[in-house]
Amino acid sequence: MKVNLAEAKLIAAEDTVPTRNRKITAIWLAQPWCLCHGEWIIQIDGEKIELPEDIKHSEMGTYGIYQAWRFGEDYKEIWDSYEDGLPYKPWVKENAWWLEPLNLSESETEDLYGQISEYDWRHGSCGGCI
Numbered sequence: 001m002k003v004n005l006a007e008a009k010l011i012a013a014e015d016t017v018p019t020r021n022r023k024i025t026a027i028w029l030a031q032p033w034c035l036c037h038g039e040w041i042i043q044i045d046g047e048k049i050e051l052p053e054d055i056k057h058s059e060m061g062t063y064g065i066y067q068a069w070r071f072g073e074d075y076k077e078i079w080d081s082y083e084d085g086l087p088y089k090p091w092v093k094e095n096a097w098w099l100e101p102l103n104l105s106e107s108e109t110e111d112l113y114g115q116i117s118e119y120d121w122r123h124g125s126c127g128g129c130i
Contacts, residue, residue, distance in 0.1 A: 021107055026115035035126040042112070044102070052098050061094070062117035063087045068124045084122060088113050 022045045030038025039057055042049045063085040072078040086094060092109060104112065 021105060021111070024104075024108055024111050024115065026112055026119065028119040028121060030121075033126060035121040036123050040116075042116075044108075049102065055095075055098065059122055060116050060120045061085050062091055062113060062120045064117055064120060066122040066125050068122070085117075085120070 026042045028038050029041050067079050069077050069079050
């Protein structure tokens with residue numbers, strides 16, 4: 001069997017062309033003084049993704065440094081910083097149940113994690129309930 005080397009190289013090159021990364025955006029849409037009442041808006045190439053109800057209105061558990069408040073003496077507000085959440089790989093594993101149907105590439109998943117972690121929050125981190 002005779003193989004055309006130029007054609008074989010072209011087919012091999014087509015197989016190794018990386019797929020285009022889709023534009024992914026993720027924001028937490030809430031009032032700044034009341035972060036715990038909001039909704040995640042995630043879009044892929046401008047199309048809104050319907051998130052499962054149990055995560056659509058909640059914190060996402062990404063790793064970060066967060067703020068929490070408490071009352072001290074004479075009911076003065078005291079703010080504390082703390083670390084919480086999962087780094088990228090454990091977060092992806094924990095959230096595979098809703099991420100896998102999105103068919104994201106590795107770089108798209110990293111982009112999504114980065115955007116979510118930029119807006120992620122924790123209860124008590126805004127002071128809206130003071």
